Amino acid sequence: MAAEISRPAVILLSGGLDSATTLAIARAEGFRCHCLSVDYGQRHRAELAAADRIAATLGAVAHRTIHLDMGQFGGSALTDSAIAVPTEGVKPGIPVTYVPARNTVMLSLALAWAEVLGAQDIFLGVNAVDYSGYPDCRPEYLAAFERMANLATKAAVEGRPLRIHAPLIDLSKAEIIRRGLALGIDYGLTVSCYQADSTGQACGCCDSCRLRREGFAAAGVADPTRYSP
Amino acid sequence: MAAEISRPAVILLSGGLDSATTLAIARAEGFRCHCLSVDYGQRHRAELAAADRIAATLGAVAHRTIHLDMGQFGGSALTDSAIAVPTEGVKPGIPVTYVPARNTVMLSLALAWAEVLGAQDIFLGVNAVDYSGYPDCRPEYLAAFERMANLATKAAVEGRPLRIHAPLIDLSKAEIIRRGLALGIDYGLTVSCYQADSTGQACGCCDSCRLRREGFAAAGVADPTRYSP
Numbered sequence: 001m002a003a004e005i006s007r008p009a010v011i012l013l014s015g016g017l018d019s020a021t022t023l024a025i026a027r028a029e030g031f032r033c034h035c036l037s038v039d040y041g042q043r044h045r046a047e048l049a050a051a052d053r054i055a056a057t058l059g060a061v062a063h064r065t066i067h068l069d070m071g072q073f074g075g076s077a078l079t080d081s082a083i084a085v086p087t088e089g090v091k092p093g094i095p096v097t098y099v100p101a102r103n104t105v106m107l108s109l110a111l112a113w114a115e116v117l118g119a120q121d122i123f124l125g126v127n128a129v130d131y132s133g134y135p136d137c138r139p140e141y142l143a144a145f146e147r148m149a150n151l152a153t154k155a156a157v158e159g160r161p162l163r164i165h166a167p168l169i170d171l172s173k174a175e176i177i178r179r180g181l182a183l184g185i186d187y188g189l190t191v192s193c194y195q196a197d198s199t200g201q202a203c204g205c206c207d208s209c210r211l212r213r214e215g216f217a218a219a220g221v222a223d224p225t226r227y228s229p
Numbered sequence: 230m231a232a233e234i235s236r237p238a239v240i241l242l243s244g245g246l247d248s249a250t251t252l253a254i255a256r257a258e259g260f261r262c263h264c265l266s267v268d269y270g271q272r273h274r275a276e277l278a279a280a281d282r283i284a285a286t287l288g289a290v291a292h293r294t295i296h297l298d299m300g301q302f303g304g305s306a307l308t309d310s311a312i313a314v315p316t317e318g319v320k321p322g323i324p325v326t327y328v329p330a331r332n333t334v335m336l337s338l339a340l341a342w343a344e345v346l347g348a349q350d351i352f353l354g355v356n357a358v359d360y361s362g363y364p365d366c367r368p369e370y371l372a373a374f375e376r377m378a379n380l381a382t383k384a385a386v387e388g389r390p391l392r393i394h395a396p397l398i399d400l401s402k403a404e405i406i407r408r409g410l411a412l413g414i415d416y417g418l419t420v421s422c423y424q425a426d427s428t429g430q431a432c433g434c435c436d437s438c439r440l441r442r443e444g445f446a447a448a449g450v451a452d453p454t455r456y457s458p
């Protein structure tokens with residue numbers, strides 16, 4: 001167990017419900033958790049402050065926020081203020097909140113840090129709900145990223161392969177919430193809203209708020225989210 | 230030919246000899262070239278100014294430099310001032326100038342921009358010389374990145390697959406230089422040195438300078454590089 005405890009991992013931590021749960025799971029599995037947040041120009045910047053609180057509360061050994069202006073490229077409601085965040089309910093298909101290549105960029109940055117740390121494990125909180133709309137949340141995508149990563153790095157070439165962990169991939173929002181509560185997470189610290197205000201107060205009507213609210217309802221537990229009046 | 234001319238591509242442009250040649254090749258193939266440079270905290274920042282000159286001279290329709298502090302992670306002589314750039318000659322194995330996951334991060338950013346532009350083609354200037362030392366310059370790595378990218382994006386899911394072009398992959402430095410000269414490149418605009426000074430003057434003794442100098446000698450053409458006295 002001592003050897004297991006000493007293994008480092010990189011956890012992609014957005015500040016939302018899913019990545020907080022993923023961090024708690026990685027900790028429970030005995031990893032020394034190095035959390036990486038990406039300030040990519042997202043409009044819901046309150047999630048970055050949430051990530052700080054979550055990393056500290058859930059026992060991360062390190063937390064870094066890397067700045068990267070994805071907004072330069074545009075093309076997403078999350079980075080382009082000219083594109084409105086939809087608030088009418090979750091629709092079929094890939095939504096305008098999709099950020100081009102976001103998970104690929106974030107996993108690449110996690111890969112860079114993992115290689116420097118000598119970590120062979122990267123955790124990210126993609127799940128079955130995201131899967132329905134975002135192409136880079138699918139299991140076949142994650143498997144392809146892992147194969148690519150194992151050809152990309154000095155570590156892999158020298159026989160230390162990398163593993164991508166997506167422990168939430170097959171869970172519903174309600175199952176994620178139950179798992180996290182069992183691990184002691186205070187979900188009041190997390191921010192999921194795509195247009196949260198600077199204090200982390202949620203709109204209650206974007207897709208992310210809707211999925212989160214439905215998750216708490218389905219899990220049969222109180223929703224600690226602070227919604228706008 | 231008109232349809233071919235109108236196709237957009239993203240070109241990773243470092244400001245060095247290889248990527249300048251790659252841009253000239255992409256242009257010659259009829260692509261509308263959108264050049265992407267990454268300010269990743271490299272010590273040879275003169276290459277970024279070189280990238281500006283090259284993009285303008287070689288007819289790029291756009292050039293963006295995205296800032297990303299890879300130096301936060303450390304682990305490379307190119308981003309960590311505490312690690313010296315080797316100057317004793319090219320050695321076997323992966324050198325300390327290797328930047329963890331650099332090509333993966335840069336290709337990911339190129340993928341993001343390509344998706345927003347509706348571009349299905351990404352060019353990068355990796356070549357046979359790099360291939361000998363850097364794992365993320367190998368053909369099998371590039372093929373794996375392409376497979377991953379084609380599962381990652383909305384464009385690919387909707388039937389517009391992405392292609393990674395590495396037109397220099399099998400060329401020697403001398404062959405690259407001859408190809409570029411035939412396409413009219415002024416290599417005096419490019420900066421390859423890992424520790425170039427702020428004016429772009431090269432040290433003449435790092436691996437990159439050695440490979441470049443040997444390339445001009447092998448090609449039998451004058452080397453326009455400005456070396457330190």
